[in-house]
Amino acid sequence: MEDTNRRWYFVERPAGEPDADSFDLRTEDVPEPDDGELLVRVAYLSVDPYMRGRMRDSESYAEPWDVGDVLKGGVVGEVVESNSERYDAGDYVTGQGTWADYSVLQADDVAPVDPEVADLPAYLGVLGMPGRTAYFGLLDVGDPNPGDTVVVSGAAGAVGSVVGQIAKLNGCRVVGFAGSDEKTRWLTTDLGFDAAVNYNATDDYGAALDDVAPEGVDVYFDNVGGPITDAVFTKLNLDARVAVCGQIAHYNDESVPTGPRKLPLLIAPRAKVQGLLVADYATRFGEASERLATWVASGEIDHRETVVEGLENAPDAFLGLFSGDNIGKQVVRVTE
Template identity: 80%
Template sequence: MTNTNREWLLAERPTGEPDQDSFELREAEVPAPDPGELLVRVRFLSVDPYMRGRMRDAESYAEPWDVGDALRGGVVGEVVESASDAYDAGDLVTGEGRWADYATLDADDVAPVDPAVAPPEAYLGVLGMPGRTAYFGLLEVGEPKPGDTVVVSGAAGAVGSVVGQIAVRNGCRVVGFAGSDEKTDWLTDDLGFDAAINYKTADDYRAELDEAAPDGVDVYFDNVGGPITDAVFTTLNLDARVAVCGQIAHYNDEETPTGPRKLPQLIPVRAKVEGLLVSDFATRFGEASERLGRWVASGDLEHRETVVEGLENAPDAFLGLFSGDNIGKQVVRVSDADAE
């Protein structure tokens, strides 16, 4: 283990879409764990769209970062020093840490990683926060029933790809929006979606939906917002359920966009629209992890990670989320298993 620890800081609050000037890489000493903590060598770190909100100086469900703060997110790491009886050096764990080579984690707030179930990076995606978001968001908020038509925006992302597969398992017709032919092919050929729409080449979202979902939409899982959501709202069936998980189309907006008012369309169909925070289901995370892990281990739930190599490229990985570079979960490989 070296004595130097690289870590990324928030250099400035971005206006509009972040760029490289929003980030600063600094070197510091490797931290020592306090009692009850673990020092881990970070193997993989997660970049997620919600982090854009933490760059704003505004109240939100996730506490904003101050300029100069170390950036934080989900990590998978190997314990190199333990000040807790719960874990030993060499154990693999996942929890929230810094965008850094080394991070200290509270032993009470981490979970073990079992490479026999899935590769370590999967614990930041299908077996981590995105997978649990998909599980509870669809089953508890969307309440799918066999025969329902489920539409997912951002369907080739970390959350949407799991949502669609769980909907397929529940006997639903599943339609996904994604941003390339490679992604739509993955949805239909590998994940079992009944239809997929490339929103970057589609001229008329409503016309595409009428063809892909001719009986209307019973459940809409919204990861994106914007004109896709506008179009889906016009196709909702009686008693439809809408789970609002993300609005990445608007995360870089400096002003709240206005446009055609869609709420009147919810009245005749009595649709339910509900915002989703996975933390509301924290007491049931064990249930989700157990079921997701079983489905992954059996091959019934597929997953994919887009891996960017090197801590120095973490900002590029994050910025790539807004141009749709990733298929499945976007992660950064910080170190290899045999790293010193």
Template identity: 85%
Template sequence: MRDTNRTWYFAERPTGEPDADCFDLRETDRPEPNPGELVVRVNYLSVDPYMRGRMRDTESYAEPWDVGDVLKGGVVGEVVESESEQYDVGDFVTGEGTWADYSVMDADDVAPVDPTVADLPAYLGVLGMPGRTAYFGLLDVGEPTPGDTVVVSGAAGAVGSVVGQIAKLNGCRVVGFAGSDEKTDWLTDDLGFDAAINYKTTDDYRAALDEAAPDGVDVYFDNVGGPITDAVFTKLNLDARVAVCGQIAHYNDEEVPMGPRKLPMLIAPRAKVQGLLVGDYATRFGEASERLATWVARGDLEHRETVVEGLENAPDAFLGLFAGDNIGKQVVRVSTPSA
């Protein structure tokens, strides 16, 4: 184990797309726990698109970072010091930690991890926040029924890939938008999507949807926004449901982009559009975690992680989200588990 602790700090607010100047790596002594706390050696660190919103000096559903703050995010790792009766040294846990080699975490705010169910990175993806977002966003907001056509944007990402598979488990036809042939092949060949559209090589999204979703769209799970959403809204069926999970196409915009006015497209189909924050379902996280773990153990849910090596490369992993570098969940390997 290291005697020192490398930690990433938020160095400056970005204008438009973030860059390396937004991050500052510092080295200090390894932290010590107070009563009720754990020192967790971070094995894997999560980077997620929502973190871009925390870089803004505006109110949002996630508290903004102040310049000089330690960067935070989901981590999974091994307890190396414990001042809590709940966890012993050697236990694996997950929760919100820091972009660091070691993270001090309150024992009441972490969850145990079973490495025999899935590899550790899965607890930051399909068995973590993204998986729960997919679970509640599709089943509670999207309300799919057998025979529905479900369209997912950002379908090869951590959330979208799980959404599509759960929709298939519910007897739906599933169409995904993704940004490369490798990603669309993964969706159809490995995850069982019925069709996938490479938005980077497709000139006419509406025509592509006519082919991929000839009976229209009953459920749209939106991770992206932008022209894809404009096109999907023209294909909504009667009583369609739209779950708005993310808008990564706009996260770096300094001004609100103007596009086709969408509201008139909701009138005839009487479509429902609802925003989604997974934290609203906190009292039911146990339900989601249990079902997701069962599906993973049975082989009904496949998952994939794009792993960037080294804490020093965490900013590159985060910035890669906006370039579409990842397939599945983007994580950073900080250290190798000791067991």
């Protein structure tokens, strides 16, 4: 165990797209856990698009960070000191911690990790918050039926890649939008998507949808927003369901973009549009974790993590989300 602890601080609210000026790395003493707490040596930490909203000085579903706060996010790592009867030193756990070498976590708020099921980074992706978001967002909000056409935007990301695979397990035809040929090949070759569209290689998303979803769209899982979503709205079938999970195309906008109004397109198909927050399903997390672990262990769900090396590069890993650097889940390796 080291004598010092590096921690990233949020030091400036960004205007538009964030840059390195919002972050400051400081070296401090290793914290001491109180009763009921664990000192965890962080192996991997998670960076996620929703964190951009926490940088704004406005209310949202995630509490905003104050300037001067330590940056927070999902972590997985080894317990090095325990003040709880529930865990011992040497156990591996995952929970909400800090961007740091060592993080103090409440024992009641962490979950155990089984390295026999999957490698540690998977517990920040398919077996963590993104996987549970995909599970509940598709099955509860999207409510797919066998034979449905399911379209997923941001399909090569941590959530979208799992959504598509669960849809295939439910007998659906699955189409994904992603930002490169490498990503679309991964979706169709490795994950079993029926078709995929490189949105950077076409100017006409409607025509692309006509090619890959000629019978229209029954379920749309939206991680992106913007013109892709506009195009999908023109292709919705009767009783279509739209699950709005994220809008990363707009996270760095300083003003709300306007354009053609799409709500009339929901009238004829009687489509349902619903936003989702995975925290609303907290009482059912065990159900999702059990089923996802079973699918991963059996090979029915594949997963991939893009690993950025070194805590010092955590801001770069976060900023890379907005340029599409990642395939699957973006994580930072802090220590072996």
